[in-house]
Amino acid sequence: MSGNATSMTVLGLGAMGSALAGALLEAGRPVTVWNRSADKTKPLVERGAVAAGSAAEAVAASELVIVCLLDDASVREVLKTASLAGRTVVNLTNGTPRQARELAEWVEEQGGAFLDGGIMAVPPMIGRPGAFVFYSGPQDVFDTHRAAFDAFGGSNYVGEDPGLAALHDLALLSGMYGQFTGVLQAYALIRSEGLSAVEFAPLLSGWLAAMGSFVQHAAVEVDSGDYTQNVVSNLGMQAAAFENLPIAAADQGVSSELLAPLHQLLLRRAADGHGAENLTSVIELLKK
Numbered sequence: 001m002s003g004n005a006t007s008m009t010v011l012g013l014g015a016m017g018s019a020l021a022g023a024l025l026e027a028g029r030p031v032t033v034w035n036r037s038a039d040k041t042k043p044l045v046e047r048g049a050v051a052a053g054s055a056a057e058a059v060a061a062s063e064l065v066i067v068c069l070l071d072d073a074s075v076r077e078v079l080k081t082a083s084l085a086g087r088t089v090v091n092l093t094n095g096t097p098r099q100a101r102e103l104a105e106w107v108e109e110q111g112g113a114f115l116d117g118g119i120m121a122v123p124p125m126i127g128r129p130g131a132f133v134f135y136s137g138p139q140d141v142f143d144t145h146r147a148a149f150d151a152f153g154g155s156n157y158v159g160e161d162p163g164l165a166a167l168h169d170l171a172l173l174s175g176m177y178g179q180f181t182g183v184l185q186a187y188a189l190i191r192s193e194g195l196s197a198v199e200f201a202p203l204l205s206g207w208l209a210a211m212g213s214f215v216q217h218a219a220v221e222v223d224s225g226d227y228t229q230n231v232v233s234n235l236g237m238q239a240a241a242f243e244n245l246p247i248a249a250a251d252q253g254v255s256s257e258l259l260a261p262l263h264q265l266l267l268r269r270a271a272d273g274h275g276a277e278n279l280t281s282v283i284e285l286l287k288k
């Protein structure tokens, strides 16, 4: 990066904000940082960042302002102390599509430009292979700053609607938590007999990888709304087999509360006459 690279401001130096600021420094960008608790600026100042005395000062220092705070309320609280006219605010704080749309409107009313983002990485991954960030908002604003964003990892622009980055982020997190749910239940069952989770882990990893093709198959069915093609494990059969999961859990002294929601949906869908379809058809019960 050349000596006249665009300067950037980072508001929020928690685990993630510090990693983002660090990646910008590593990429050779001049960085101004601010954090509510000023002590967190020290390690970054030692690496070349400038610490601002207030959020307003930090925002005044750069046209491009990266925000990574706890939640939407803290973002609002901090941004309202600064003058946003002529600034580009890039909010990488986790939030909902509605929060992103409302914040975009508010920032634009203040005379600033706005992009929302969703970080798909944990702090040590930032700037390393595998990390990527969703962005949404005006395409020209994204294009202007893309080179700077690439310091964080892959930059994945998902559309003009500022809510789309959060939508993509939360959809991936939904998939992740669904997987975590299954892993926790599997280990609880294994441990109920005093067996080793570590020894069982390769079986679980292999099984999840083998079942991973569900992601693609289900996507085709969800887009078409047709759950009746190539049915080899019909929903009615799965609803009946699923019954054994809570029964066995109870027998083993394990709670089945993580499994209960899917169990109820399977039973309802089968009772509604869709037992011959693929399990994907449960998605019809999720539409409100």
Ligand SMILES: NC(=O)c1ccc[n+]([C@@H]2O[C@H](COP(=O)([O-])OP(=O)(O)OC[C@H]3O[C@@H](n4cnc5c(N)ncnc54)[C@H](OP(=O)(O)O)[C@@H]3O)[C@@H](O)[C@H]2O)c1
Pocket: 012, 013, 014, 015, 016, 017, 018, 035, 036, 037, 040, 068, 069, 070, 071, 073, 074, 077, 078, 092, 093, 094, 095, 119, 120, 121, 122, 123
């Ligand atoms: N860590 C991850 O794995 C990860 C992954 C993806 C996305 N994210 C998202 O990144 C964001 C930051 O996460 P993090 O891991 O950095 O969290 P964190 O370590 O808990 O840091 C939270 C940050 O928010 C600040 N803050 C909280 N309330 C505030 C308020 N009312 N006014 C001003 N500042 C306030 C904290 O300031 P103080 O230092 O003064 O408390 C700190 O800078 C979150 O939205 C999180 O969901 C995190």
